Amino acid sequence: MDVISAYGHDVVVVREGAAEVVELAHGGAFHLLVDGGPTGGTFSANRLTLGEGADGAKPHFHTASSELFYVLAGEMEFLLGERLVTAARGSLIVVPPRVHAFGAAPDVTADVLVIMAPGVERFEYFRQLGRIAQELAAPDSLLPEQDRFDVHFADSAAWPRVRTR
Template sequence: MSLPLILQPGEGRSVQIRTSTCTFKATGQETHGHFGLFEFVMEAGANGASPHIHKELTEMFYVVEGEVELLVGERHIIAEPKAFILVPENTPHGFANVGQTQATLLILFCPADSREQYFEGLAELTKDGRQPSQEELLELMQRFDQYPVLQSE
Protein backbone atom coordinates (compact mmCIF):
# COMPACT_ATOMS: atom_id res chain seq x y z
CA MET A 1 0.00 0.00 0.00
CA SER A 2 1.28 3.45 -0.90
CA LEU A 3 1.42 6.24 1.62
CA PRO A 4 0.33 9.79 0.82
CA LEU A 5 3.15 12.12 -0.15
CA ILE A 6 2.94 15.73 0.99
CA LEU A 7 5.64 18.20 0.00
CA GLN A 8 5.54 21.83 1.03
CA PRO A 9 7.12 24.57 -1.11
CA GLY A 10 10.87 24.00 -1.36
CA GLU A 11 10.60 20.35 -0.32
CA GLY A 12 11.65 17.34 -2.38
CA ARG A 13 14.98 15.93 -3.55
CA SER A 14 16.58 18.20 -6.12
CA VAL A 15 19.55 18.42 -8.46
CA GLN A 16 21.34 21.42 -9.93
CA ILE A 17 21.77 21.46 -13.73
CA ARG A 18 23.91 24.46 -14.65
CA THR A 19 21.81 27.42 -13.39
CA SER A 20 18.56 25.44 -13.16
CA THR A 21 17.15 23.38 -10.31
CA CYS A 22 15.05 20.25 -10.84
CA THR A 23 13.07 19.09 -7.79
CA PHE A 24 11.49 15.65 -7.86
CA LYS A 25 7.98 16.08 -6.43
CA ALA A 26 6.81 12.56 -7.33
CA THR A 27 8.78 9.81 -9.04
CA GLY A 28 7.80 6.50 -10.54
CA GLN A 29 8.80 4.86 -7.28
CA GLU A 30 6.01 6.74 -5.47
CA THR A 31 3.42 6.33 -8.27
CA HIS A 32 3.97 2.68 -9.22
CA GLY A 33 5.55 3.90 -12.46
CA HIS A 34 2.42 5.72 -13.62
CA PHE A 35 3.90 9.24 -13.73
CA GLY A 36 6.63 11.52 -12.46
CA LEU A 37 6.16 15.17 -11.54
CA PHE A 38 9.17 17.49 -11.43
CA GLU A 39 9.49 21.20 -10.71
CA PHE A 40 12.04 22.84 -13.00
CA VAL A 41 13.24 26.33 -12.01
CA MET A 42 15.29 28.27 -14.57
CA GLU A 43 17.09 31.57 -14.15
CA ALA A 44 16.42 34.33 -16.69
CA GLY A 45 17.92 33.42 -20.06
CA ALA A 46 18.57 29.78 -19.14
CA ASN A 47 18.24 27.01 -21.69
CA GLY A 48 16.11 24.16 -20.43
CA ALA A 49 16.18 21.37 -23.00
CA SER A 50 17.34 21.33 -26.61
CA PRO A 51 14.89 19.82 -29.12
CA HIS A 52 14.32 16.12 -28.60
CA ILE A 53 11.69 13.38 -28.75
CA HIS A 54 10.64 10.53 -26.51
CA LYS A 55 9.57 7.30 -28.20
CA GLU A 56 7.65 5.96 -25.18
CA LEU A 57 6.95 8.96 -22.92
CA THR A 58 4.20 11.53 -23.02
CA GLU A 59 5.40 14.78 -21.46
CA MET A 60 3.33 17.64 -20.11
CA PHE A 61 4.35 21.14 -19.10
CA TYR A 62 2.56 23.62 -16.86
CA VAL A 63 4.04 27.10 -16.51
CA VAL A 64 3.91 28.27 -12.89
CA GLU A 65 5.84 31.53 -13.26
CA GLY A 66 7.82 33.43 -15.87
CA GLU A 67 7.87 33.21 -19.66
CA VAL A 68 9.00 29.98 -21.22
CA GLU A 69 9.66 29.55 -24.92
CA LEU A 70 8.49 26.11 -25.97
CA LEU A 71 9.14 24.29 -29.19
CA VAL A 72 6.35 21.78 -29.82
CA GLY A 73 6.47 20.09 -33.19
CA GLU A 74 6.99 22.94 -35.68
CA ARG A 75 5.55 25.62 -33.38
CA HIS A 76 7.49 28.05 -31.19
CA ILE A 77 5.30 29.58 -28.51
CA ILE A 78 5.85 31.85 -25.54
CA ALA A 79 4.04 30.21 -22.67
CA GLU A 80 3.01 32.40 -19.76
CA PRO A 81 1.83 31.40 -16.27
CA LYS A 82 -1.02 28.88 -16.28
CA ALA A 83 -0.24 27.67 -19.82
CA PHE A 84 -0.44 23.88 -20.28
CA ILE A 85 1.23 21.92 -23.06
CA LEU A 86 0.80 18.19 -23.76
CA VAL A 87 3.55 16.63 -25.89
CA PRO A 88 2.73 13.16 -27.27
CA GLU A 89 5.50 10.64 -27.88
CA ASN A 90 7.58 11.17 -31.05
CA THR A 91 6.84 14.93 -31.03
CA PRO A 92 9.90 17.22 -31.11
CA HIS A 93 9.98 19.60 -28.16
CA GLY A 94 12.32 21.75 -26.12
CA PHE A 95 12.20 24.77 -23.85
CA ALA A 96 14.11 27.79 -22.55
CA ASN A 97 13.50 30.75 -20.27
CA VAL A 98 13.42 33.73 -22.61
CA GLY A 99 12.09 36.12 -19.98
CA GLN A 100 13.83 38.65 -17.75
CA THR A 101 12.85 36.81 -14.55
CA GLN A 102 13.05 33.31 -13.12
CA ALA A 103 10.69 30.77 -14.68
CA THR A 104 9.18 27.69 -13.08
CA LEU A 105 7.73 24.73 -14.97
CA LEU A 106 5.98 21.66 -13.68
CA ILE A 107 6.96 18.73 -15.90
CA LEU A 108 4.87 15.55 -15.87
CA PHE A 109 6.13 12.33 -17.47
CA CYS A 110 3.88 9.34 -18.25
CA PRO A 111 4.87 6.61 -17.70
CA ALA A 112 7.45 7.62 -15.13
CA ASP A 113 10.00 4.87 -15.61
CA SER A 114 13.12 6.18 -13.80
CA ARG A 115 13.05 9.61 -15.40
CA GLU A 116 14.66 11.30 -12.39
CA GLN A 117 17.82 9.32 -13.16
CA TYR A 118 18.19 11.26 -16.43
CA PHE A 119 18.18 14.57 -14.54
CA GLU A 120 20.55 13.17 -11.90
CA GLY A 121 22.90 12.04 -14.67
CA LEU A 122 22.73 15.43 -16.37
CA ALA A 123 23.46 17.17 -13.07
CA GLU A 124 26.52 14.96 -12.60
CA LEU A 125 27.76 15.55 -16.17
CA THR A 126 27.49 19.35 -15.79
CA LYS A 127 28.72 19.55 -12.19
CA ASP A 128 31.07 22.45 -11.38
CA GLY A 129 30.54 24.02 -14.82
CA ARG A 130 31.79 20.96 -16.70
CA GLN A 131 30.84 20.80 -20.39
CA PRO A 132 30.04 17.16 -21.22
CA SER A 133 30.98 15.67 -24.58
CA GLN A 134 28.35 15.02 -27.23
CA GLU A 135 28.97 11.27 -26.75
CA GLU A 136 28.31 11.49 -23.00
CA LEU A 137 25.09 13.41 -23.56
CA LEU A 138 23.85 11.03 -26.27
CA GLU A 139 24.58 7.97 -24.13
CA LEU A 140 22.68 9.46 -21.16
CA MET A 141 19.75 10.53 -23.33
CA GLN A 142 19.34 7.18 -25.04
CA ARG A 143 19.33 5.33 -21.70
CA PHE A 144 16.22 7.30 -20.77
CA ASP A 145 14.14 7.39 -23.98
CA GLN A 146 15.39 10.79 -25.15
CA TYR A 147 16.62 11.36 -28.68
CA PRO A 148 17.91 14.69 -30.07
CA VAL A 149 16.32 16.22 -33.16
CA LEU A 150 17.83 18.78 -35.47
CA GLN A 151 15.96 22.06 -35.77
CA SER A 152 14.94 23.10 -39.26
CA GLU A 153 15.80 26.72 -39.95
Protein backbone atom coordinates in the same frame (compact mmCIF):
# COMPACT_ATOMS: atom_id res chain seq x y z
CA MET B 1 8.90 11.44 0.01
CA ASP B 2 6.52 9.33 2.01
CA VAL B 3 4.61 6.35 0.73
CA ILE B 4 1.53 5.65 2.82
CA SER B 5 -1.19 3.09 2.47
CA ALA B 6 -4.64 4.50 1.76
CA TYR B 7 -7.62 3.24 -0.18
CA GLY B 8 -5.91 -0.16 -0.38
CA HIS B 9 -3.03 1.33 -2.41
CA ASP B 10 0.25 3.12 -1.86
CA VAL B 11 -0.08 6.92 -1.91
CA VAL B 12 2.97 9.13 -2.53
CA VAL B 13 3.32 12.31 -0.47
CA VAL B 14 6.13 14.77 -1.21
CA ARG B 15 6.13 17.63 1.25
CA GLU B 16 7.51 21.15 0.67
CA GLY B 17 11.30 21.05 0.92
CA ALA B 18 11.50 17.23 0.76
CA ALA B 19 12.41 16.95 -2.92
CA GLU B 20 16.01 16.39 -3.96
CA VAL B 21 17.33 19.55 -5.64
CA VAL B 22 19.76 19.37 -8.57
CA GLU B 23 21.36 22.77 -9.19
CA LEU B 24 21.83 24.06 -12.74
CA ALA B 25 24.43 26.50 -14.08
CA HIS B 26 22.02 29.38 -14.83
CA GLY B 27 20.73 29.65 -11.28
CA GLY B 28 17.89 27.23 -11.85
CA ALA B 29 17.32 23.75 -10.51
CA PHE B 30 15.44 20.50 -10.89
CA HIS B 31 13.28 19.60 -7.90
CA LEU B 32 12.86 15.82 -8.16
CA LEU B 33 9.35 15.10 -6.92
CA VAL B 34 8.50 11.52 -7.85
CA ASP B 35 10.02 9.03 -10.25
CA GLY B 36 8.17 6.32 -12.15
CA GLY B 37 8.86 3.54 -9.61
CA PRO B 38 6.80 4.81 -6.66
CA THR B 39 3.85 5.54 -8.98
CA GLY B 40 3.92 2.09 -10.54
CA GLY B 41 5.04 3.69 -13.78
CA THR B 42 1.88 5.76 -14.20
CA PHE B 43 3.77 9.09 -14.19
CA SER B 44 6.85 10.91 -12.96
CA ALA B 45 7.08 14.55 -11.89
CA ASN B 46 9.63 17.27 -11.33
CA ARG B 47 9.64 21.01 -10.87
CA LEU B 48 12.07 22.99 -12.97
CA THR B 49 13.19 26.53 -12.24
CA LEU B 50 15.07 28.36 -14.97
CA GLY B 51 17.19 31.51 -14.88
CA GLU B 52 16.48 34.41 -17.23
CA GLY B 53 16.24 33.12 -20.80
CA ALA B 54 17.85 29.78 -19.89
CA ASP B 55 17.27 26.69 -21.98
CA GLY B 56 15.40 23.95 -20.18
CA ALA B 57 15.92 21.27 -22.83
CA LYS B 58 17.34 21.29 -26.33
CA PRO B 59 15.31 19.55 -29.07
CA HIS B 60 14.46 15.99 -28.09
CA PHE B 61 11.59 13.52 -28.09
CA HIS B 62 10.25 10.67 -25.99
CA THR B 63 9.12 7.45 -27.64
CA ALA B 64 6.83 6.22 -24.87
CA SER B 65 5.74 9.24 -22.83
CA SER B 66 3.77 12.42 -23.25
CA GLU B 67 5.00 15.41 -21.28
CA LEU B 68 2.77 17.89 -19.47
CA PHE B 69 4.06 21.35 -18.51
CA TYR B 70 2.23 23.70 -16.15
CA VAL B 71 3.85 27.13 -15.90
CA LEU B 72 3.82 28.14 -12.23
CA ALA B 73 5.60 31.48 -12.66
CA GLY B 74 7.30 33.52 -15.36
CA GLU B 75 7.10 32.71 -19.03
CA MET B 76 8.29 29.77 -21.11
CA GLU B 77 9.01 29.22 -24.79
CA PHE B 78 8.30 25.86 -26.38
CA LEU B 79 9.40 24.57 -29.75
CA LEU B 80 6.59 22.30 -30.97
CA GLY B 81 7.63 20.89 -34.31
CA GLU B 82 8.81 24.03 -36.12
CA ARG B 83 6.50 26.38 -34.22
CA LEU B 84 7.50 28.57 -31.26
CA VAL B 85 4.80 28.89 -28.61
CA THR B 86 5.07 31.26 -25.63
CA ALA B 87 3.31 30.25 -22.43
CA ALA B 88 2.84 32.55 -19.41
CA ARG B 89 2.00 31.69 -15.81
CA GLY B 90 -1.06 29.46 -15.61
CA SER B 91 -0.54 27.93 -19.07
CA LEU B 92 -0.72 24.18 -19.61
CA ILE B 93 1.07 22.49 -22.52
CA VAL B 94 0.78 18.76 -23.27
CA VAL B 95 3.35 17.43 -25.73
CA PRO B 96 2.86 13.98 -27.30
CA PRO B 97 5.89 11.84 -28.18
CA ARG B 98 7.18 14.32 -30.79
CA VAL B 99 10.21 16.62 -31.08
CA HIS B 100 10.09 19.57 -28.70
CA ALA B 101 12.35 21.93 -26.76
CA PHE B 102 11.73 24.51 -24.07
CA GLY B 103 13.28 27.28 -22.04
CA ALA B 104 12.57 30.45 -20.11
CA ALA B 105 11.53 33.36 -22.31
CA PRO B 106 14.23 36.02 -22.92
CA ASP B 107 14.92 38.21 -19.86
CA VAL B 108 12.43 36.21 -17.77
CA THR B 109 12.81 33.45 -15.18
CA ALA B 110 10.44 30.52 -15.18
CA ASP B 111 9.09 27.91 -12.79
CA VAL B 112 7.32 24.92 -14.33
CA LEU B 113 5.81 21.65 -13.12
CA VAL B 114 6.66 18.80 -15.51
CA ILE B 115 4.79 15.50 -15.53
CA MET B 116 5.57 12.55 -17.80
CA ALA B 117 3.10 9.77 -18.42
CA PRO B 118 3.69 6.93 -18.40
CA GLY B 119 6.41 7.49 -15.84
CA VAL B 120 10.02 6.60 -16.49
CA GLU B 121 12.84 6.29 -13.95
CA ARG B 122 14.61 9.55 -14.88
CA PHE B 123 16.01 11.02 -11.67
CA GLU B 124 19.50 9.81 -12.61
CA TYR B 125 19.12 11.63 -15.94
CA PHE B 126 18.47 14.90 -14.08
CA ARG B 127 21.41 14.26 -11.76
CA GLN B 128 23.64 13.74 -14.79
CA LEU B 129 22.37 17.03 -16.27
CA GLY B 130 23.43 18.68 -13.00
CA ARG B 131 26.91 17.15 -13.30
CA ILE B 132 27.11 18.39 -16.90
CA ALA B 133 26.03 21.89 -15.78
CA GLN B 134 28.80 21.86 -13.16
CA GLU B 135 31.29 20.62 -15.80
CA LEU B 136 31.81 17.37 -13.88
CA ALA B 137 30.65 15.32 -16.89
CA ALA B 138 30.77 15.76 -20.65
CA PRO B 139 27.57 16.80 -22.48
CA ASP B 140 27.78 13.72 -24.70
CA SER B 141 27.78 11.43 -21.62
CA LEU B 142 23.99 11.14 -22.01
CA LEU B 143 24.14 9.85 -25.59
CA PRO B 144 24.46 6.15 -24.62
CA GLU B 145 21.57 6.58 -22.13
CA GLN B 146 18.89 7.82 -24.54
CA ASP B 147 16.91 4.56 -24.52
CA ARG B 148 17.22 4.08 -20.74
CA PHE B 149 15.74 7.52 -19.98
CA ASP B 150 13.50 7.77 -23.07
CA VAL B 151 15.11 11.08 -24.03
CA HIS B 152 16.23 11.02 -27.65
CA PHE B 153 18.14 14.05 -28.87
CA ALA B 154 17.03 15.57 -32.18
CA ASP B 155 18.36 18.08 -34.66
CA SER B 156 16.34 21.23 -35.18
CA ALA B 157 17.41 24.30 -37.10
CA ALA B 158 14.41 26.17 -35.67
CA TRP B 159 15.43 26.08 -31.97
CA PRO B 160 18.77 27.92 -32.24
CA ARG B 161 17.21 30.36 -34.69
CA VAL B 162 14.34 31.35 -32.38
CA ARG B 163 16.46 31.31 -29.20
CA THR B 164 19.06 33.74 -30.58
CA ARG B 165 16.67 36.33 -31.99
